[in-house]
Amino acid sequence: MSLSAAETPAPDLTPGLTPAQQARRAHMGLLARARPDDLARGLAGLFPDLPAHSFLRAPEVGAVMVQGRTGATGAPFNLGEMTVTRCTLRLASGEVGHAHVQGRDKAHATRAALVDALMQTDAASDVQGMLDGLTASEATRRRARAARAAATKVEFFTLVRGEDQ
Amino acid sequence: MYVxxxxxxxxxxxxxxxxxxxxxxxxxxxxxxxxxxxxxxxLAVNRVMAEGSLYDPDLAALAIKQARGDMIEAVFLIRAYRTTLPRLAASLPLESADMACIRRVSATFKDAPGGQVLGPTFDYTHRLLDFKLLAEGEAPLAAEAAPLAARTPHITGFLNRDGLIQDEPADNTTPPDLTREPLELPASRALRLQALARGDEGFILGLAYSTQRGYGRTHAFVGELRIGTVAVEMEIPELGFAVEIGEVEITECETVNQFKGSKTEPPQFTRGYGLVFGQSERKAIAMSLVDRALRWKELGEDFTGAPAQDEEFVLSHSDNIQATGFLEHIKLPHYVDFQAELELVRRLRSEAAAAREAAE
Incomplete structure (x- = not known):
């Protein structure tokens, strides 16, 4: 049988989101995946002191049950939990920021929520510059991993046997 | 008398x-x-996360240190810790088709789209002790090549396109959760997969091996084995849409198994599925074999009495924390229980002696 299929496109997981929601989804994911040190350094570069804020929900460590799908495509099942820290805060200017980040780092969750709130303010373009830096360092990390994997791809070659000649 | x-x-x-x-x-x-x-x-950290059923590499590493390398003790520590955490929510199901693979092999198709990517594997090593590792200061470098396509399609997807393999249609039912409700039998496949994913690697391996040796044989091929990272997404109620909350590394195994067909089904391959936190392909392969063996009833196969087909046997004994808890408790003081046994044996002996005397 032939397996020479065209590249299957990734399904659109975000149907019906507005461009603003798409952008918020993108930066919240980026913040959750960012190395805590990278985010701390980036934010400190823009705001030596954290912008004034009050917690609507103080950083809280909890567990999220991670689900898989039977046979990769079928019915969901519970694979196991992961640690997650969530935080909701309000800037002095009123904007509300949310964060749900992997792990137990409350300072990281607080910074992620701050950035989410700041992206709704006039500081958004400056903050976007920092986010671009996080995107670049994530892309570098991913490329390094993918490059090592690619080097282990098997190149098959066929041995010509005498009787076929 | 015991006080x-x-x-x-x-x-x-x-x-x-x-x-x-x-x-x-x-x-x-x-x-x-x-x-x-x-x-x-x-890999030790990965095993503790998988069987502890909590993805947190730092905590798993701490547990290994605290447990002096005793893996089941480390799993126990993680299980105890996770009970202290509030459950925030459930994630959306992982999309393993979007995995950033560092390893992906198929034992069924040499020319699978996406290729055979070996990754950081022990396969093809000579299993000779490397005395160079005794010396400190080694920092080996891996080779690099231009990255492959970002998305690696599943092998079973190609088989399914021709109808050659049993379909696994998506649905969005809420799966049962072993950590919330006690195990009930008969168990759904979702519940079995949860139990196997957190089950003891050695136990699952032994059961899977027993199927290969003939105790509930299912003729498994590894259709695909992949290791890599996937995003975890969760609905955020305050926002009304899902966001990524992190990434987990997982190992996934899909087996392709023989199936004769039935009155209603044309002959087609069937599937076993294994999914495990971290890099753990032994566990993932074993899980998929045991998953497939446990499906005998829905696939209309015979129950041969094989342990791997008996879900009560498998699910009741796969959890190493339950098992070690019950096993190890017998070393703790049972002075009163034993005193009762001792009294009983003494009484029976004296009664037997009295009966013998009376008969003489």
């Missing part, structure tokens, strides 16, 4: 102090740090 007594506080405290000193070992040797365990004993 309950208290005691042992000083002995217990000193035993714990002795344990702590033994844990540290020879102080002339540098102390092991948690980041060292996380980075350099990664």
């Amino acid at each position: 309950a007594v208290k005691g042992g506080e000083r002995a217990i405290a000193n035993a714990h102090a002795f344990l702590a000193e033994e844990r540290r070992g020879d102080t002339a040797v540098a102390e092991l740090t948690v980041p060292q365990i996380r980075e350099q004993l990664k």
Whole structure:
């Protein structure tokens, strides 16, 4: 049988989101995946002191049950939990920021929520510059991993046997 | 007559102090740090996360250090910790088709789209001790090549396109959760997969091996084995849409198994599925074999009495924390129970002796 299929496109997981929601989804994911040190350094570069804020929900460590799908495509099942820290805060200017980040780092969750709130303010373009830096360092990390994997791809070659000649 | 007594506080405290000193070992040797365990004993960390059923590499590394490398004790520590965490929510199901694969092999198709990517595997190593590792300061470098396509399609997807393999249609039912409700039999496949994913690697391996040796054979091929990272997404109620909350590394195995067909189904291949936190392909392959063996009823196969087909046997004994808890409790004081047994044996012996005397 032939397996020479065209590249299957990734399904659109975000149907019906507005461009603003798409952008918020993108930066919240980026913040959750960012190395805590990278985010701390980036934010400190823009705001030596954290912008004034009050917690609507103080950083809280909890567990999220991670689900898989039977046979990769079928019915969901519970694979196991992961640690997650969530935080909701309000800037002095009123904007509300949310964060749900992997792990137990409350300072990281607080910074992620701050950035989410700041992206709704006039500081958004400056903050976007920092986010671009996080995107670049994530892309570098991913490329390094993918490059090592690619080097282990098997190149098959066929041995010509005498009787076929 | 036995009178309950208290005691042992000083002995217990000193035993714990002795344990702590033994844990540290020879102080002339540098102390092991948690980041060292996380980075350099990664597969041990992965196993503790998988069987502890909590993805947190730092905590798993800490548990290994605290447990002095006793993996089941480390799993126990993680299980105990996770009960202290509030459950925030469930994630959306992982999309393993979007996995950033570092390893992806198929034993069924040489020319699978996406290729055979070996990744950081022990396969093809000679299993000879490498004495170079005794020397410190090694920092080996991996080779690099231009990255492959970002998305690696599943092999079973190609088979399914021709209808050659049983379909696995998506649905969005809420799966049962072993950590919330006690195990009920018969179990759904979702519940079985949860139990297998957190089950003891050695137990699942032994069961899977038994199917290969003929106890519930299912003729499995590894259609695909992949390791890599996937995003975890969760609905955020305040926002009304899902966002990524992190990434997990997982190992996924899909087996392709023989199936004769039935009155209603044309002959087609069937599937077994394994999914495990971290890099753990032995566990993932074993899980998929046991999953497939447990599906005998829905696929209209015969129950041959094989242990791997018996879901009550498999699910009741796969959890190493339950097992070790019950096993190890018998070393704790059972003075009163034993006293009762002792009294009984003495009475039976004296009755038997009396009966013998009366008969003589």
